[in-house]
Amino acid sequence: MTSSPQPRAAVSQIPPYVAGKPPVPRPDLTTYKLSSNENPYPPLPGVVEAACGAVQTMNRYPDMGNTALYDALSAKLGVPTDHLALATGSVALIYQLVQAFCDPDDEVVFAWRSFEAYPIAVTAAAARMVRVPVLADGRHDLDAMAAAITERTKVVLVCTPNNPTGPAVTQAELDAFLAKVPPHVLVVVDEAYVEFVRMTDPVDGVATYSAHDNVLLTRTFSKAYGLAGFRVGYAVGPAPLAGALRAVSLPFGVSAVAQAAAVASLEREPELLERVEALVKERDRVVTGLAEAGWTVPEPQGNFVWFELGERTLEFAQAADEVGIVVRPFAGEGARVTIAEDEANDRLVTLVGEWVTGSRG
The missing domain is CATH 3.90.1150.10 (Aspartate Aminotransferase, domain 1)
Incomplete structure (x- = not known):
């Protein structure tokens, strides 16, 4: 004892x-x-002013429904608001989805080296990591990742562009991979750097999730939008998947200031x-x-x-x-x-x- x-x-x-x-x-x-x-x-001009305006009501809780930001993202992406989930950066969404979809000893497959928060999120949930080495050119070995899926696999993480090696997955590569993944396995397409992609046949995340019941996108305002200090990320996926992330989210997790800055940034896209x-x-x-x-x-x-x-x-x-x-x-x-x-x-x-x-x- x-x-x-x-x-x-x-x-x-x-x-x-x-x-x-x-x-x-x-x-x-x-x-x-x-x-x-x-x-x-x-x-950007106007973003600081929006954030400062929100500061004036810091004695009040933020809108737990994140209504303004959900509406802005819905309009931008052309998706229903119940297909969205917000969190304090896309990294928080990674933690939440492992928590929501994995029981202890379930497996999470991802490339390695990739985003260093993946092992943390998986271990914190008492799930098991299955790390598949990237190819010599830093790209995901999607064939090996598909082969690594077992009956214990609940989640597969595809980081594109891959942090830290840099290459991105093409739409054809992702489509071929998804065709090999069992329908009960959640495939997370981590698109934290999507705005910087300039390549032939880039992934169309919204079209991809719309065509699959087991695909979820994670994105962030930290990189391209320059709001790293405010911590705002969002997921896009079928309503049952997005709803599961909202169910395990921290109440009032995204601050009123962060929401105001994110909405203002979308207006100035x-x-x-x-x-x-x-x-x-x-x-x-x-x-x-x-x-x-x-x-x-x-x-x-x-x-x-x-x-x-x-x-x-x-x-x-x-x-x-x-x-x-x-x-x-x-x-x-x-x-x-x-x-x-x-x-x-x-x-x-x-x-x-x-x-x-x-x-x-």
Whole structure:
């Protein structure tokens, strides 16, 4: 007998989430945070004003029905409001869907390496992880993922574009995969970076979920919309699936300020998409610069690039820190680097050129 309360055994097995490290201010150099895939642009005009307006009623609970935001998303996507579920970022939706659909020891299949919150959410629910290695080019091995599905599988997570490696799944690939998945298995298409995709045959998430009873999309306002500090994500899926997420959601989870900012951002989406397009062009410029420097990265479809570095990952991260850019290292594997301000990106390309030639590192 223990002498104090003990958490469930699974709790001690939960891997910690490692957030992107902020840069240390330096008097001699402007430093940049390239470790969290944040949007480098400030809020759009009107968004701060909407958020400040909501602050005036902070003594009141937010609208638990999220009516204004549900209506705005319904209009934007052309879906019924009961096909939507909100949460504090798309990561919260991942936690909720594992909680809602998995009993202890049920299996959740996902690619690896992929979003590092997946193992946390699965372990917290006492479910079992089935990690399928990504291909050499950083893409999902969907054939292997389909083969990994067993009678214990309840959920499959498809991260597209894949964080942190970068490539995205095509519609043809996703359709072929879905044809192999049993109808009782929930397929979650995690589209946190969907706004940045520029490729042939991109996934049409809304059309895909509309054609399947077992497909759910997760999206976020944190990346393209630049609301990372407010934590707003949403799921889109058939009414029974979206309803299950709402049933296990935290009451009043999305704050009134966050809702106001999200609605205002949707109203200004044309301006926002101009910024997204600028980031995509900057991403292309960085990829070209890296190639000219002698380094090829997996095809990036998000707002970041991936460096396969193996045992030299932490060495690279330290070298980046020395030139005033903070990257996100995954020890022994590689580093993810956000497309950010032009100056930060220039430093990255220069650093990689020195790394390749051996003049640094």
